Every structure is written in structure tokens, then in C-alpha cells.
Amino acid sequence: MESRTAEIERNTLETQIKVKINLDGTGNSSFSTGIPFLEHMLDQIARHGLIDMTIEAKGDLHIDDHHTVEDIGITLGQAFAAALSDKKGIYRYGHAYVPLDEALSRVVIDFSGRPGLVYDVKFPRASVSRFDVDLFREFFQGFVNHAGVTLHIDNLKGVNAHHVAETIFKAMGRAVRMAVDLDPRMAGIMPSTKGVL
Secondary structure (H helix, E strand, C coil), X not given: CCCCEEEEEEECCCXXXXXXXXXXXXXXXXXXXXXXXXXXXXXXXXXXXXXXXXXXXXXXXXCCCHHHHHHHHHHHHHHHHHHHCCCXXXXXXXXXXXXXXCEEEEEEEECCCCCEEEEECCCCCCEECCEECCHHHHXXXXXXXXXXXXXXXXXXXXXXXXXXXXXXXXXXXXHHHHHHCECHHHCCCCCCXXXXX
8 A cells, every 4th residue: 555644844934834744644743833732632633533733833912813724724735635646445524522521523525625614613712821712713714624524513513612622623633533434345446436536
């Protein structure tokens, strides 16, 4: 089996990002972004998606976290697109419901080649551990645009903002794992009637 790995660097006047992923990993992760709560969430994707992931980011955090969070999403999306290559043999679709105490979220993903985000999440407060929860949408929008995926994220229940965020990212990991896994019945076959994704 070909290695499904990628290393991407993205440098702008606002941020310098390095992302390394292995889609066939064991969930090992290493982060250096200056944004601890985002790292905690990214660790959920790695661990529950069984994706080895290293992310290093330097950004204009003295202004706020916005550019860094968005650009990490963009660069991670680029890494997924590179690691998946032509997408032959993958399941393509993935979904997961994940609870954490009172919170419950659903994530559904399609590695369709068509960027689309439907994000229905109402956080009960504006920040968690000084992290502005509005930035989660920016992260996912950046990822969607550059991974070329359709992504539906719905928080169904929750009164604790930390729990809400964690269920979303755990469900993202599980859904991604399902979608990028190789289907033994589809070996070498494009999972689309169009012949291309």
C-alpha cells in the first residue's frame, strides 16, 4: 500500500504553518501553536481518527487567534488533499455521533471534491479557556475549502461549552476515519460514478 502521508508548509505575513499527517497512523500527535485549547481539540481528531499529526504554527497571536486558527484549518485541509491523492479505494463518506456527558454532536463528511460547510452549533458561552468559540467555524471553513469536502456539523445537545466543542472534534475524528479508510471491495476503484473526485 502506498504511504498516505503529507507534509505541507504555508507561510503568509500573518502566519507560518507546518503540518505533517499520516492517515494510516495510530493517533500520535504533536502540537506547537500557542493556542492550548485548539491543540486539545486537534488531539481529538488525531486520536479518534487514528491519524498521526504534527502541527507547528507561529502567528500574530498578539492581535488575536483568528489568523492562526483559520490558517491551521487551511493547511490541514491541504495536507488531507495531498495525502488522499486521487482518493481511489476510500469509503469516501463518514459519519459519527459522539456524546460527552450531557452534550451530543453529529458530524457527517463526504470527500467529494466539492467544498461545502453546514455548521449548526450554538455554544452556550462565547469562550472556553480564553479561546473564542466563533473561531471553530473559521477552522472548519478553512479545512473544507482546501480539503475539498462537504461537511455537516450539528450540535444536538449540550450546556457545557467545553463538552460541546469536544463532542464536535471527537465526532470529526471518527467521521474522517470512516471516510478515509480503504474499502477492500473498492481497491483501486474511484468511489464516484463520475470517475473523478
